[in-house]
Amino acid sequence: MGFSSWPSVLLGFSILVCCCFAFGSSSINDFRGAFPIVEPDSGHTKLRLAREGLEAIERITDPIAAVAVIGPYRSGKSFLLNQLLSLSCDEGFGVGHMRDTKTKGIWVWGTPLELVIDGVKTSVLYLDTEGFESIGKSNVYDDRIFALATVLSSVLVYNLPETIREADISRLSFAVELAEEFYGRVKGQDVAFEPAKLVWLIQRDFLQGKSVQEMVTDALQRVPNYDGDKNIEQVNQIRESLAIMGDNSTAFSLPQPHLQRTKLCDMKDEDLDPIYVKRREQLKGLVASIIRPKIVQGKSLNGKEFVSFLEQILEALNKGEIPSTGSLVEVLNKAILERCLKLYNERMDGLVLPLSEPMLQQAHEESREAAMKVFDAQHFGRHHAKQSISQLDERILKVYNNFLLANEYQSSKLCEELYSRCEDKMDQLQVLKLPSMAKFNAGFLKCNHSFEEVCVGPAKASYELRMMKMLGKSRALFIKEYNQRLFNWLVVFSLVMVVVGRFIVKFILLEVSAWMLFIFLETYTRMFWSSEALYYNPTWHFIVATWENIVYSPLLDLDRWAIPVGVMLLILLLYWRFYGRRKHGSRSVLPLYNGHRSSMNRWRSD
Numbered sequence: 305m306g307f308s309s310w311p312s313v314l315l316g317f318s319i320l321v322c323c324c325f326a327f328g329s330s331s332i333n334d335f336r337g338a339f340p341i342v343e344p345d346s347g348h349t350k351l352r353l354a355r356e357g358l359e360a361i362e363r364i365t366d367p368i369a370a371v372a373v374i375g376p377y378r379s380g381k382s383f384l385l386n387q388l389l390s391l392s393c394d395e396g397f398g399v400g401h402m403r404d405t406k407t408k409g410i411w412v413w414g415t416p417l418e419l420v421i422d423g424v425k426t427s428v429l430y431l432d433t434e435g436f437e438s439i440g441k442s443n444v445y446d447d448r449i450f451a452l453a454t455v456l457s458s459v460l461v462y463n464l465p466e467t468i469r470e471a472d473i474s475r476l477s478f479a480v481e482l483a484e485e486f487y488g489r490v491k492g493q494d495v496a497f498e499p500a501k502l503v504w505l506i507q508r509d510f511l512q513g514k515s516v517q518e519m520v521t522d523a524l525q526r527v528p529n530y531d532g533d534k535n536i537e538q539v540n541q542i543r544e545s546l547a548i549m550g551d552n553s554t555a556f557s558l559p560q561p562h563l564q565r566t567k568l569c570d571m572k573d574e575d576l577d578p579i580y581v582k583r584r585e586q587l588k589g590l591v592a593s594i595i596r597p598k599i600v601q602g603k604s605l606n607g608k609e610f611v612s613f614l615e616q617i618l619e620a621l622n623k624g625e626i627p628s629t630g631s632l633v634e635v636l637n638k639a640i641l642e643r644c645l646k647l648y649n650e651r652m653d654g655l656v657l658p659l660s661e662p663m664l665q666q667a668h669e670e671s672r673e674a675a676m677k678v679f680d681a682q683h684f685g686r687h688h689a690k691q692s693i694s695q696l697d698e699r700i701l702k703v704y705n706n707f708l709l710a711n712e713y714q715s716s717k718l719c720e721e722l723y724s725r726c727e728d729k730m731d732q733l734q735v736l737k738l739p740s741m742a743k744f745n746a747g748f749l750k751c752n753h754s755f756e757e758v759c760v761g762p763a764k765a766s767y768e769l770r771m772m773k774m775l776g777k778s779r780a781l782f783i784k785e786y787n788q789r790l791f792n793w794l795v796v797f798s799l800v801m802v803v804v805g806r807f808i809v810k811f812i813l814l815e816v817s818a819w820m821l822f823i824f825l826e827t828y829t830r831m832f833w834s835s836e837a838l839y840y841n842p843t844w845h846f847i848v849a850t851w852e853n854i855v856y857s858p859l860l861d862l863d864r865w866a867i868p869v870g871v872m873l874l875i876l877l878l879y880w881r882f883y884g885r886r887k888h889g890s891r892s893v894l895p896l897y898n899g900h901r902s903s904m905n906r907w908r909s910d
């Protein structure tokens with residue numbers, strides 16, 4: 305291949321890429337068509353979402369109401385929907401003329417009918433469903449389709465050829481259970497969702513003297529069950545519930561559109577039985593008069609909300625082996641449960657840890673109550689909600705346990721910090737330059753007080769014990785050292801006073817008293833008793849009291865100010881020694897050393 309052919313290859317390649325992208329994003333441009341919203345999985349057991357139909361629904365911004373037609377397979381559901389939507393078989397839902405089932409899963413007509421219901425513009429969706437009782441499918445699959453249509457629709461048209469059979473009634477058990485689970489709450493509060501209104505559509509030409517309503521009423525009468533057969537009892541219960549829901553269901557009959565059933569799709573209104581056309585129009589009117597927007601948790605749903613509601617329901621129905629109201633309630637409550645848990649978390653997060661255990665417990669109870677209250681007001685279902693409540697309780701407890709652990713950690717951290725601060729303080733007090741019992745006691749009390757006040761939570765008890773031990777030990781050690789250090793300080797003090805009395809102030813009394821103190825201290829302990837004995841002497845107590853008063857008072861802490869005070873005293877003393885004396889001559893009130901001075905004078909005069 306020559307170089308000249310490269311540009312054309314590249315052009316071809318880019319066209320191919322563009323085409324791939326165009327086909328890859330399969331966005332629908334024309335919504336006038338039928339699209340699947342839910343389709344069977346490969347095994348024809350469970351259902352999965354189909355994007356096309358959901359896309360058609362998602363773009364709707366008005367409140368949505370849905371009409372779903374259910375019934376046995378090949379009973380004319382798709383044809384009926386086309387008739388209600390005034391569509392030919394070619395444009396509308398696929399109508400099958402073969403023996404096997406035509407519609408798979410659930411389909412929607414992409415262009416909703418716009419109706420003004422109670423002054424609100426509403427988009428009415430028409431849903432076609434896969435017929436039940438066809439070969440090659442499990443009953444559970446049929447039940448899933450049936451349950452999904454029941455939950456999604458506002459009007460459920462039960463299309464029945466000929467008459468109502470026992471199986472048709474027992475199939476409604478899910479709808480009945482749903483209604484019992486949700487209906488009661490809708491009336492009083494803005495919660496849950498309103499169950500669908502049921503239209504029994506009986507397609508037959510003549511009703512042998514009975515009106516269709518009488519036929520439905522008869523079918524809903526309890527049948528005698530003398531042998532106590534379980535199945536009969538179950539169907540009887542459904543009958544009873546359906547009878548109670550009387551206002552919620554309507555009976556309607558439709559005659560055959562034409563005898564040539566395989567040619568129906570080629571016929572126009574003029575070709576169909578005029579009575580059929582008339583009744584069909586009446587049915588349209590009936591549906592329009594009873595339909596209401598789908599209400600979930602007190603709110604109507606727009607397209608996006610409707611799709612997310614559908615996703616939730618499908619998840620619930622696919623969850624268990626058998627679609628059950630319990631799992632439906634559980635899934636619907638999931639979002640509310642998360643919201644309530646978040647509320648609990650937010651309230652608990654506002655706490656400043658550590659807290660005392662009773663306070664944390666109280667906060668937990670209050671937050672739990674608030675979360676439960678919200679859940680109680682918003683949750684779906686009545687009987688099966690208990691499971692969700694216990695689930696919420698369980699999850700709250702789990703979160704609370706985490707808070708308990710966090711509180712324990714924070715409490716230990718805080719108490720440990722206070723403990724080591726106190727330990728440091730006690731160590732500092734042990735090595736005071738000028739030992740003071742009052743200062744030690746003040747520090748001791750302050751430490752104890754701040755610990756008692758600030759350390760809270762579960763770690764307090766153990767740290768309190770450790771603290772008491774540490775403080776006790778520290779105090780014992782301090783007292784032991786105290787007397788010995790005071791004694792040494794007094795010996796030093798007496799010697800300093802001797803020097804001061806002799807050489808600086810030259811005050812004999814001061815020197816004598818200093819000597820006396822020195823001799824007392826040295827001889828008393830060495831000659832007569834042991835040093836410990838001295839500490840019990842009243843003189844010693846007096847000395848201690850005097851020392852304490854000098855060394856530490858709230859106004860002056862000598863341990864801290866000893867050096868500045870000492871320097872100041874020395875300066876004053878030296879000032880007095882050199883200038884004070886010179887000014888006032890030898891006129892001193894103190895008995896001074898005069899001998900030396902007179903001898904000097906004498907030597908000078910000599």
Ligand SMILES: Nc1nc2c(ncn2[C@@H]2O[C@H](COP(=O)(O)OP(=O)(O)OP(=O)(O)O)[C@@H](O)[C@H]2O)c(=O)[nH]1
Nearest residue numbers: 377378379380381382383399400405406407435565
């Ligand atoms: N006799 C009679 N035949 C009908 C009626 N409605 C539809 N049919 C015919 O019954 C056949 C099946 O019609 P569909 O509308 O596809 O029936 P369906 O219930 O949707 O079938 P599935 O989707 O397979 O469950 C077609 O040949 C229709 O022409 C009716 O009211 N009476």
Ligand SMILES: [Mg+2]
Nearest residue numbers: 381382406407
């Ligand atoms: Mg069909």
